[in-house]
Amino acid sequence: MDDLNLPEDASRPVLAGLAPRTNGGRWPVRRFLGDEMTVRADLIAEGHERIAAELLVRHEDDERESIRPMALRHNDEYFASWTLDRLGTWFFRVRAWADPFATWRDQFARRVESKDPEVASELLVGAGFLKRSAVIAEGKDRKALLRYAEAIAAGDVAAALDETAVALAQAHDPRPAQIESETYAVHADPVLARFAAWYEFFPRSAPRKHGSGKSAAPHATLDDAAKLLPRIRELGFDVVYLPPVHPIGHTHRKGKDNAANAEPGDPGSPWAIGAEAGGHKAVHPDLGGLDAFDRFVAAARQCDLHVAIDIAFQASPDHPWVREHPDWFLHRPDGSIRYAENPPKKYQDVYPLDFFSKDREGLWNELKSVFEFWIERGVRVFRVDNPHTKPFAFWAWCLGALRKRRPDLVFLSEAFTRPKIMYELAKLGFNNSYTYFAWRNTKEELTGYCRELYETEVGEFFRPNFWPNTPDILQEYLVRGGRAAHVARLALAATLSSAYGVYGPPFEHVENARHPDREEYANNEKYEVRSWNWNDPDSLQPFMQQLNRIRRENPALQRMRNLRFHDTDNPELLAYSKRFGENRIVLVVNLDPRREQRGWLSLAPADLGLPEGERWIMRDLLGETCASWKGDVHYIRIDPQQTPVRIFRAEQAHSSPKSP
């Protein structure tokens, strides 16, 4: 005979599913401050047994869980929600139990209705449930339960159907067959990780004090750069992102366009960090040093701008770490320090760190203290360079520790690597990520990629930040498409994701001269100081300003996962909408920067949550004109030489006089 080692002595619910989770619960799912967090539990039990369930929620700073009843909606799915009204990690779990009293009461009500002769006998069963609850109740609840039990046992049908009796019995249900899920987590991130427009520029290229061109090697300070902040704010940006501001190494310094040797006066790449003047906690003397940085941050705060700095954990051969902690680096058999290489490519100006060095503890703590140093100086936003070449375990530990103290931090991962690695970095704590957006140019590429980001499990943890360009990325589409391509890509970045950024100066001037061998800018500002026109009405600056204003005025554009694509019959016309409450934005983009494209757009009022069959208003937010639309298909014609993008706000037509 088989052993009957039964765990079960009563009918227990089965938790057949729980959502949302990331990797089955290994990492928290991610939401934003102020979001409504909804948990779904799939709960079943054999037969017609009724189930009761509750959600237990606790913020990481709280000691006690709060309890929310879960409501059955359909298909055995139970839901409860709460508002993420504090930043940081929240824990939740589900508790469920069979509710034989509810099962009995359902049946009993039907018996009463059908005048079942069993009613009298069933009253005794009902009284039994109330007595069972009375055993664990106290005070007046206990007395009330016993009073009800007595009345019901004595034949009082109305008492058995009394809602108060039911509520009391359920509040004191001994729950002999309760199950509990494991505990899962959701992290509430700052809204800035969802809605932000980033502007990248090299502060050393800012217009110099007392005019430029005074010296052979012109180099602006952060005080010069701070003068640009009001203009950047005027253009509508939220974050200014600076490439590394630290002292730059001179050993093996790169020359113009990454030439192996620098000429005298070449400023070097800001990513070759560290020199006599200091390392990751110092500011380049030519930028004005730490004091200038502090003034820059203060000026940004005046303009309501966030400063994002670049964290690149690597060192030039002249970095103080090399002298003070040679054991933090990788060595050759002859004891010399290895520079970075990916044979046959060599990066002699950069030493990678050995994260598994014997003094791991010293190194990891030093690296974390780099963040802490800048946090102390008011920085909340970090763009992290190549995080995928450092251990996942380091980031999980470091970001976790930093965020525990300051949950308002934003970390943008610059991991242009394989998708599963990008996603792992997002899971472990990078709450913003660069993406493949720059290489997604066709309609099929854009829709497929956005669906992967928003409509699959990826949407539970990955927050894209769409960039049409960076100093390292000047994609063919921009090179060939000129101004129309720049306008289209900027609008796509700014509306397909609610977080976007642009390496501003060359982009707004439609500078599209490409390095002969690489997919990056010629005369790359990484290696030389450039000068730009910061107030150029013929540039894309006016369009940037308009686009950012539209983003600010329309909450639908401030969210990510509300993106919906709409069919058009022309592969060059991409159409999509975003809706938040009564705010509805519709975009149609001509992806062909050269030719006018025409076609039919399928867009029914129901797709926008507007009343079916009725006319509605489409307000053109770029042209400031209005049109009245009706029906499910609409003719669209876009000439890229005017503007390749149409941005509409769909509005309900209010009590307008009917046409005759």
Add this chain to the structure above:
Amino acid sequence: MDDLNLPEDASRPVLAGLAPRTNGGRWPVRRFLGDEMTVRADLIAEGHERIAAELLVRHEDDERESIRPMALRHNDEYFASWTLDRLGTWFFRVRAWADPFATWRDQFARRVESKDPEVASELLVGAGFLKRSAVIAEGKDRKALLRYAEAIAAGDVAAALDETAVALAQAHDPRPAQIESETYAVHADPVLARFAAWYEFFPRSAPRKHGSGKSAAPHATLDDAAKLLPRIRELGFDVVYLPPVHPIGHTHRKGKDNAANAEPGDPGSPWAIGAEAGGHKAVHPDLGGLDAFDRFVAAARQCDLHVAIDIAFQASPDHPWVREHPDWFLHRPDGSIRYAENPPKKYQDVYPLDFFSKDREGLWNELKSVFEFWIERGVRVFRVDNPHTKPFAFWAWCLGALRKRRPDLVFLSEAFTRPKIMYELAKLGFNNSYTYFAWRNTKEELTGYCRELYETEVGEFFRPNFWPNTPDILQEYLVRGGRAAHVARLALAATLSSAYGVYGPPFEHVENARHPDREEYANNEKYEVRSWNWNDPDSLQPFMQQLNRIRRENPALQRMRNLRFHDTDNPELLAYSKRFGENRIVLVVNLDPRREQRGWLSLAPADLGLPEGERWIMRDLLGETCASWKGDVHYIRIDPQQTPVRIFRAEQAHSSPKSP
């Protein structure tokens, strides 16, 4: 300073995903004997670190795991497979480790190619890897490793690139940073759970010995029924399913069409199990008793037919259990036994069991022994009545124990209940399930339902058995659609799933008189003996025979998850294909049983794995004609009055002379 309690002292791979799993591993995934089982592990590591991975596999009867290397295909996904060549449960897990030697060797090869001056220094690094492996190697491997290490350290570049050296180093890799997944399971089920045509009939309605009509209450025996088996086999079926064959209670026996009171001579419902002659281990005396049952099973075996019996765990008031184990039943406060009810409905002829009775152990073991009793008599296939009204825990325990001894059992779950409950029963061990197929009649319903069953996680554990009818289900579509509807529904059942069944006699005679109140047959055979024509060329019997022959001859129809739908521009025309190797079946069904329907079918050669741009043969398997098709769209016209179904075999046109 934050505690640096690092689990990591080296770069370890991260297991970002593992498939297939059911409910994150809570239940085994299910496959069939002979299937190739493929496991996918998503493995990543920081930087350019190479990963090695292996799959460890063990059958439940084995002591030791066997090891298969996993191969990287694309997108950081590693795969390994093995053949499920034994029935029962197999366990598998994944082991992975960083492979710095492979990483080094890649770089080294590139250094050699680019004549890097570092080659000499790198040889020392390579020799170090080989020495590291030599430490754990033994015998001649150890010697060879040391020999290679010496040569390489002495400057032998060719030795460092030697494949034998690489293989030796990897075979003896100390793997300082290895990870292991948890252990998951896959269950290999008998092929009969995937490919079978079931035929249900009431043996008491079989033609009686010495002619019928001799008595007022004609009642055939199992010996009479056994005479039908050659005919059922001739029709192409694999399983004969008998409603319960046990003695039928007389207390509160139901009359014709479920009338509250039986008339004298009414035989009663076979599901009111148990009388003086015995309970679940007895055979109704009027059916000839146990000996007749044994002869029936033997006769079926002769015909290569499986006998499926019905397991309904409930009792009539006259069942021996009621007398011997009153504690196994539910009681009212007055001590009387409760009959089944769902107020206001009452089933006075049936007592449900109390699975959580005090003598739970006695009851559960008795129920398991019911299966064992019939297994002993040669039954391998069980249709289980209403399993969802019994505890999940009971089934998990009972089916698990039975299958451990006999992994060739098939359990068909008759749980017409909510989807998540149906799915839970499949997860815990029912390897065949009734479905909602009977209520899925339109193109949208059929495609949506099949996609849910085959293309979502459900396909990992749920094996549908499609029935167009049962004694309890006569759906409106059959009632209204007459013969054409019956033909279409039979063909759909037999081809959308590779396991299907039919309650044969009324179906093949297109009996579609419905009970006035319920979605079931009038003059329901559950409550009375009927007589049928078993050899009726005007019935659907010839079509059944043809359909079952086509299923046997075409392996593509013997599989479930190979179903693919194809577009047609007519909502009444449903088109789909199944492919297995070179066997390709295409079906087009006119879902409108009344009118001819025409339309364009989108079907490109590539959809069938045929060479693009070339003609191919479409052999009509019902009409035995051939046509040559070309291109991507095809005109289809189906008149339901002829036959509502076209079944084609698509065949490559072999070296046929080209048309001029």
